[in-house]
Amino acid sequence: MTLLFQLLVNGLIVGALYGVVAMSFVLIYKASRIVNFAQGEFLLIGAWTCWWLLTSWQLPFWIGFPITLVFMLAFGVILQIVVLRPMIGEPIISVIMVTIGLSIVFQAAMKWMFGVFAKPFPPIFASPTMNLFGLEVQTVYVMSLLISILIMAGFGWFFKYSRTGLAMRATAFDQQVAQSLGISVRHMFAMSWAISAMVSAVAGVTVGVVNGVSSALSFFGIKVFPAVILGGLDSVIGAVVGGLIVGVLENMAHYLDSQWLNWGNMYEIAPFYVLIAILMIKPYGLFGTKDIERV
Amino acid sequence: MANISIIPSGDFKTSYGTDTTIFPTRTSRNFAILGVVLLLACPAFMDRYWLSLLIQISYLGIAALGLNILVGFTGQISIGHSAFFGFGAFASAWLNNSLGVPVALAIPLAGVVTTMVGLLFGMPAARLKGLYLAIATLAAQYILQDFFARADWFTGGTAGTIAEPLTIFGFAFDTDERYFYVALVAMVVMYILATNLMRTRDGRALVAVRDHYLSAEIMGINLTKYRTMSFGISAFYAGIGGALYAHYLQFVSVEGFTILFSIQFLGMIIIGGLGSIMGTLMGTAFMVFLPEAMQALTKLVSGTAIDTALNLKDNIAFLREMSIGLVIILFLVFEPDGLAHRWKQIKAYWKLYPFSH
DSSP states (O other): OHHHHHHHHHHHHHHHHHHHHHHHHHHHHHHHOOOOTTHHHHHHHHHHHHHHHHHHSOOOHHHHHHHHHHHHHHHHHHHIIIIIGGGTTSOHHHHHHHHHHHHHHHHHHHHHHHOSSOBOOOOOSSSSEEEETTEEEEHHHHHHHHHHHHHHHHHHHHHHTOHHHHHHHHHHHOHHHHHHTTOOHHHHHHHHHHHHHHHHHHHHHHHHHHHOBOGGGGHHHHHHHHHHHHHOTTOHHHHHHHHHHHHHHHHHHHHHIIIIIOOSOHHHHHHHHHHHHHHHHOTTTTTSOSOOOOO | OTTOSSOOSSOOOOSHHHHTOSOSSHHHHHHHHHHHHHHHTHHHHOOHHHHHHHHHHHHHHHHHHHHHIIIIITOOOOSOHHHHHHHHHHHHHHHHHHHOOOHHHHHHHHHHHHHHHHHHHHHHHHHOOHHHHHHHHHHHHHHHHHHHHHOHHHHOGGGOEEOOOEEETTEEEOSHHHHHHHHHHHHHHHHHHHHHHTTSHHHHHHHHHHHOHHHHHHTTOOHHHHHHHHHHHHHHHHHHHHHHHHHHHSEEOTTSOOHHHHHHHHHHHHHHOTTOHHHHHHHHHHHHHHHHHHHHHHHHHTTSHHHHHHTHHHHHHHHHHHHHHHHHHHHHHHOTTHHHHHHHHHHHHHHTTTOOO
């Protein structure tokens, strides 16, 4: 039973991270209607940048991490301006393919620069594990859960109260109306990519600290799809809930698998079965807008 | 229209027959036939290496054509094409090894089996469009990849499976020179089939679904039927391509059919031109020659400062991977209509040279 509980906690922690990545995915989708297949590479780039700053430059974490965030902010803006802006108005296939192309380029570039093997982060916390309700939990996990909740709360505040957040929501709702109200849609697009890249980088660093940094990080970008489809493609809350469900679900699948089924690899694959099932039954997800034309 | 080699100015098409003809002039038909005849002579003077590249182009071209029918002609996106390609390869090998079906029969049968699997995953295709289908096929990619690794009875598990060479009446097509003809014939047949499909009512219905699905539906086109059909056709082509691949290499490993391979297929049709049949072949050739070009490039700069700085020798795999992504992005940004469009422009330029205006 302890194992089950441990897996449940693990699922929630990983799920929270999925939720964060899913949120930044949804942010881009809501603002600019672009499905970003390169979301996982944002995690990867963020994690490698931070790792590089911490190991090659021997910077302490509290300096290296903010520099990473600033870098990712700039990176997101530049990416949007250079690659994605010319694609506005192109058919959906082209836009999707551009993000897929980006993901390949980044992945290969990261492998080229940093190698294919996982590299551990320098230790950041004094004690690697801590005791939580009688469970042995890694400090990083607890911190990542806290960070995730913090980011989620931040998103909530940002979109509800801040001027920029409101402007972004307006842009997502109707670009023309937003423009007529004096909102710069171009800025909003660039901003959404910047925030998305930055938040993904936080998730990337967190995962990197736990598992070491390797190209496996970009698989998060693929795992995001079950989460966002489950939650509804254009719902921020849905992304969080979807992420949590997927996180718990894959751990439960792993439990079932290791205890009874022994099929192996269920941890990786179970979310995709769920994805297909959701697409068949409820394609707009739990919280999404039901405006998908079904035929 | 009788004895002329170029189309005169003005539109002289007076019947639907002339509008849907494959070759607009006699010369273009003769050139196409000449091209095939020249290809038939290839094994006589080409070495192994070039032949293997040409064989690659033919089986990949068949699979890519299937994807182009789905993406370019029907406007649906699939990111799981390599999984179907792989399924075709395993299905053909399995039909031959376990059920004793002769290879010549197993290849088309593998296409049929892959169609069934494609339709299974294509069920969302009947209900969803665009983006959602893209995500559904992404799931199909991972599920099928997992299935390959798991199903020992079908794929031989991690060890892979052996595929017997194609044998017709005791004549084994087991060398590159011999297999080249098999691949060429298969490719020509599949391309003619696709070209003719696009001239029929069904083909035009697919294009109508792509261009404006609502209008298409109003005109009496059954959207569900045609979307599912297009998905099935694409899986069929992938299956045939995969089967040809299996019997060419005579060994299928579970590792090859990754998402990167699927993206390569998408790259082929984007580079060649979405919705262009000849473009598919050009794009495939481009994609096959791209890694070779990278190799040549690396050789060219080896020993120079660039080589030592980037350590090209060990990282050639990443360079290739990157070039695939870069080429896709560059084509989408600068030449969204692909090589087929560029080819048309070149032809138009030379047609009236030097008085192009």
